[in-house]
Amino acid sequence: MKPWRHLRFWLLWSALTAAPIALLSGAYVLLSGSLAPGDLALLEQTLSDLLQTRVALLGLLLVVYGALVAAALVQWWQSSVTPLARLAEHIAASAEHADAPDLPLEGDALTRTLAAAANRLIADRRSLACSLGERIEAAGASLEQERSRLAALMSELTQSVIACNLDGRVLLYNPSALALARGLSSAPAVAAGCELLGLGRSVHALIDPRLIDHALGRVRHALQQGKANPTSSFLAPHPGGQVLRVQLAPVRHSPVDAALTGYLLVLEDVTKAMAADAGREQAVLAFSDTVRSTLAALHGSAGQLGEGALQAQLAEAMPRVEAVSRQAHDAVRTTWLLEDMLGADLLDLAAQRMSADGVLSVEIEPPEQAWWLRVDSHSLVFALCAMAERLASEYAVRRVALRLRAGARDGEVQLDLVWQGQALSAETVMGWELDSLTHGGEALGLSLRDVAGRHRAAVSYERERARHESSLRLALPLADAPIAAPVVPTIDSRPEFYDFDLFKLGPVVSALDDARLVDLSFTVFDTETTGLDPSAGDEIIQIGAARIVNGRLLRGESFEQLVDPRRPIPAATIPIHGIRPEMVVGQPTIEKVLPAFHAYARDTVLVAHNAAFDMRFLQLKAERTGVHFDQPVLDTLLLASIAQPNQPSHRLEAIAERFGVTVTGRHTALGDALATAEILLKLVPLLAAQGIHTLHQAREASQRSYLARLRY
Structure with a gap:
């Protein structure tokens, strides 16, 4: 930071500039106290004449003196104060990162001596960290x-x-x-x-x-x-x-x-397996229907021709063919969505969902037996909850019951949703069967009849007038009880297939602005462009990005894509980014790349170096691509100016050199994004040392940075 940006600089300059005036004023006061009245009057007249005739000269002398004081003060500040401030920032960075380079030996003799002493301490710390790292590495070899x-x-x-x-x-x-x-x-x-x-x-x-x-x-x-x-x-x-x-x-x-x-x-x-199975089942169904209809036709023809023996044989075969046909029809309904479930568990699950909002009181009638059902529990429970919700909203029903009873036919049970009071008309029941199911503001995309058909279930409405009791009934087929799994003996601890905690994750970020920087997920990105003026038609030709999750840079989940700008790439820019016109031929356009990058960056904070430049390109493409980047944005250029305000440069290379970050592939989008990500990880603890812990604090501090005035 320049000396004149410090308040202390101007306070010191004011004191030095005012010192001669204060000395002359003091001398005048002392002298006037020792003079006779006549001499004092003569002195005052002389000074008054001098001020009236030489005021311009005195003003010029004062300005020259102030400028000389400022120049001398700037020279002293840059040779003594600034090196000390930079040294403090370097020491802070070295304290957080053991791989930071040695402190520069600059400034006056005292500052250089202090830097040399600090370098010796840093070298000792590196040696200690190396020794400790070797011990940790040895101890963690088995874990690795x-x-x-x-x-x-x-x-x-x-x-x-x-x-x-x-x-x-x-x-x-x-x-x-x-x-x-x-x-x-x-x-x-x-x-x-x-x-x-x-x-x-x-x-x-x-x-x-x-x-x-x-x-x-x-x-x-x-x-x-x-x-x-x-x-x-x-x-x-x-x-x-x-x-x-x-x-x-x-x-x-x-x-x-x-x-x-x-x-x-x-x-x-x-997907493919379901389609193949559906095709096979449809073929079996068509074949069984053909056989059944052919057999029926033969049976009729045999009767007309008087072939009694043949007709008897065909009549005997008809029930078997009908049974096979029914099995084929049953096989057409897909079983991919169905799973075996104990009936009592289904009732418990449905009751919990129904009573979750506190509107309905749900009673469960214990099943007579441990019946097993083959169901799609999600759609079936959703259907029951949707029916109960309609009863509550349209008929003010506040108490319902769930029961499971033996069905009228073997291999079948009756699942009832029971309530007392208002009866339903046949038209209402028919409408409810056909309406799309909704519950809690969410739609299933199926009707009650669809859900029943998926389970080979019949839907009916029952009314017991004597008890003023109504019920919606689903007649569900039973499933075979599953074979009991062998009991696995309990052991004192888990088998040691692995010995590290996969589930150690920071607290969930409920409000990004109040979240700590160390808990956030970041998408660090960079763009390469045809030029530096997005408003004048320059286009993106490459996007590169990497993600930071839980304080780790995920290099394996990077994003890198060339973009066809559909305009010439200026020859003067090719030596900078290395992207030649033939490299973008056949590459996707920004209309395809930007939506994919938007999905990649979802639920994260965007980070870039000099983010105003890159974000301007993204904003100008929002209407054309239909995607808007509305998540928070951080800029490592601004963050570095906050964490290290006294450094002479905040260019990406300069910051990387100070932090010991190796920049691989400079002026490639992914290379710059990876370097920016490493710099961000090293800036976070330095910002924390200044009391900047949350995203809100980082954004506020960035807005106060003198570099935040850059616009594109």
Whole structure:
């Protein structure tokens, strides 16, 4: 920072400039006290004449004197004060980062002596840190080996595995999961799936959170019932038309602990398998229908021809063909969405969902037997809750009951939603069956009839006039009880397949402005452009970015993409960024790249060096691409000027040199983004030392920086 930007500089200059005037004034006071009245009057007359005739000369002398004082003061400040301030900033950086370079020997003799002494202390600290690091490395060798084994095992799995905390943030995933995300990506050539899956990202970009919440509810209920290793399976449709089969397993501190710390997801893309199965089932259905109709025609023809024996044989075969036809019809309904569930558990889960808002009181009638059902629990529970919500809102029903009874036919049970009071007309029941189901402001996308058809269930409305009791009834087919799994003996601790905490994650950021910088996720990016004037038509030709999650730079989840600017690249800029015109031929345009980058940067704070320049390009492309970057933005140029205000330069190379950061691929978008990310990680503790801990504080401090006035 320049000397004249300091208040202390001007206070010192004012004192030195006023000193001669103060001395002359003091001398006049002393002299006037010792003179006779006549002499004093003569002195005053002489001074008055001098001031009247020589005022311009005296003013000029005062200005020259003030300028000489300022020049001398600037020289002294830059040779003594500024080196001390820079030395203090270098020492602060070295205290936070052991790999920082030696302190520069600059300034006067005393400052250089102090810097040399500090360098000796820093060298001792490096030696100590190196020794300590070797001990830690030796002690952690076995841990690293276990991590490597786990990573190797995960990479060999053909299933896609994702580990999440309870907020849905991804803590671990394997290459198969990334390959699956790449297949689901709307821009696989640009983002390669990183906009859907990455450490610290929300898994809800892949899977509807309602499905996960429902599965977690089932698992928690099973744990409360004392089940040892419960899991929940479901199908998750993706907006692109693909369907994922998902199995969710809980993660706990110990096998006897019912509290969850997270969950594991095993995913499989079953889109093609479902289509193939549907084709096979339709073929079987068509074949069975053809055989049945042909057999019926033969039976009729045999009767007309008087072939009694043949007609009898055909009549005997007809029931078997009808049975096969019914089985074929039943097989057409897909079983991908259905899973075995104890009837009592289904009632408990539905009751919890219905009574969650406190409007309805729900009573459960215990089932007569431990019936097992094959159901899509999510859609079935949603349908029951939607019906109960309509009863409450349209008929002021406040108490309902759920019951499960033996059905009228073998292999069937009746699931009833029961209430007392208002009866429903046939037209109302028909309308409710056909209306799209909604509950809690969310739509399922299916009607009650659709849900019933998925379960081969019949929907009916029952009324017991004597008891003033009405019920909506679903006649559901029973499933075979599952074979009991062998009891696994309880052991004192987990088998040591690995020995590190995958689920250690910072607190969830509920309000970004109040979040600590160390808890935030960042997308650090840079752009290469055809020129420096975005308003005059210069275009982006490359975007590079990397993510910081939980204080770690994720180099493996980087974003790098050339962009066809659809305009010539000036020859004068090619030596700077190294991007030649032929390199962008055939590359995607900004209309495709920017939406992919927007998805990649979702739920993070944007960071750039001289961010005003890069953000101006993004803002000008917002209307054309349909994406708006409305998340907070931090600028390492401004942050560095706050953390180290006395340094002569805050260019990217200068800051990197001060922090010992190696810049690889300077003036490539990804190279500059990676260097900026490392600089940000080193700036965070320096900002904390100045009391800047939260995003709000960092943004406020950035706005006060003298460099914040840059506009593009």
